[in-house]
Amino acid sequence: MAGNSDPLTPRAKLAVTAGKAVAAASRAAGRGSGSVIGGRVALKLDPDLLARLAQNLDVVLVSATNGKTTTTRLIAEALRAAGPVVSNALGANMPAGITSALAGGSDARYGVIEVDEKYLAGVARDTDPKCIALLNLSRDQLDRAAETRMLAENWREGLAGSKAVIVANADDPLVVWAASSSPNVIWVAAGQMWKDDAWSCPACGGVMQRPGDDWFCGECGFRRPTPTWALSGDHVLDPHGSAWPIHLQLPGRANKANAASSAAVAAVFGVPPQVALERMYQVQAVAGRYDVVQFQGRDLRLLLAKNPAGWLETFSLIDPPPAPVILSVNARGADGTDTSWLWDVDYTRLTGHPIFVIGDRKLDLAVRLEVANQHFQVCDNLDQAVQMCPPGRIEVIANYTAFQDLRRRVGN
Incomplete structure (x- = not known):
């Protein structure tokens, strides 16, 4: 094994080179970015490649049903204040696409990675993240994705005892259920407009009570945790009670919520809210969205x-x-x-x-x-x-x- 500056074995280097060659050929043939096919080839040659590539990075994983790609971009912009970032910015969010993205970031200090909900536990195992952001869970791809309660259960089991700091949305009962198996959680009041996937308690199946912005299960006592970060109108409230203005070029309440979660993640890495939020203003569009x-x-x-x-x-x-x-x-x-x-x-x-x-x-x-x-x-x-x-x-x-x-x- 090479020293700290180069964690890649000869086999891993061969896998990276082959993956990049295949990706380039795919692009030349007009078949998209080539990141997924390149990553697949690389992982075939070295199944441990993702873990090796993540070894020298401080990794953030971002998972959710909605807002993953945008939040990944916002966090990546914020962390650039502290050092070079590698990220799967184009949204290829399964292991092959993630491997491909990390292979392109040899000088990076941070890896900001969007992860498909179904792959979160496995990618967390491979990359040993310092922080994981969990935004929301709702119904999606009905023929393929497991029912949302099962996804929450997979997250809960996969993250149990994780050393990562979990930044989680306190307003989504499924996310709270998933995150509360972890010893180190930062709760963000990011809001939840869509509530139709969280009327029954994920812990016991009882009926959720939802007075105002609060929620709790009348049967088992499972309830909304007290957040330390919150979205409040056009501001992010930090744990000290300071309000920081959100200025985004991206529209809508959902993106302000994404910015609040992103500010909480940036703070884990020592980037203050004011700096993080100022940098997020740079993001105009994400993979064509909002253009x-x-x-x-x-x-x-x-x-x-x-x-x-x-x-x-x-x-x-x-x-x-x-x-x-x-x-x-x-x-x-x-x-x-x-x-x-x-x-x-x-x-x-x-x-x-x-x-x-x-x-x-x-x-x-x-x-x-x-x-x-x-x-x-x-x-x-x-x-x-x-x-x-x-x-x-x-x-x-x-x-x-x-x-x-x-x-x-x-x-x-």
Whole structure:
């Protein structure tokens, strides 16, 4: 084994080199970033590569159903105040993509890593993180993801006794249940708009009571912990009671909540809230999300919403009626092929907006909008929808693969 400056064995170096070569070939062939295929090849050659690459890094893991990619970006910006950062900023968040990202950061001091919910326990085992941020858990990819209570149980078991500092959302009972097996938790009052996955107690199955912003189980006494950090309007309150203003270029309450959690994570590494929050202002868009693009002479704002909780947050930040809205839903592998989640979204919030529907599953969405008494038109593609939109900035809301399709079409 090499000294501290170079923890890689000859085999690990070969794996990294081969992975980068395969990734470069994949990019040259126009098949995306190549990070996943490159990581797979590297891990085949050295199954311990992820652990080796993480060895000299102070690692932060970020996991949640919504907001992982954005929060990872915000934390990475904040920690750059303290040293070089390597991060899987493009959202390849399973072991192969994570390995690929870390292989590219040889001079980094910090590793800020977004992790798919189902892989959190395994990645935590491999990377020995100093800090883990847990933001929320809600229904997503119904055909593939375990029911949310089971995911919380997996987190709880996987993180039990972890040496990491867990930064967790005190307002999400599933996250609290998952984090409370850990000896060192910092609770953040980050809020929870979507509550439909947390009406029964994850500890005993009893009915949750939710007076105001509080929550508790009347049967077993499981209750909201007292937070030491909180989102309060446009400010983050730190453990000393100081209020720090949040200035973001990213819209919406959810991103302020992400910033509050990110400030708590940055403080674990000695970066003060004021410095952390000032640096977060640099983030304008995340992998195309929130970008405003010109297309056919119109301004389009691209918004990603992958599941009911995400749609609810997105509806809260779009321009008021009569701003035109284009909705696009696919049900390919990466989205989950079951579209029954559309019935969990409250589309009456779009009343007053002219709505245009595109995407592979536009007819499923049309039926849902019909039941919600919304006025809409089904279109063949983005070009046709944009041509039919009345004046004003167009809000375009899409789920995962539909969002990628849109970005390709508008050249973003």
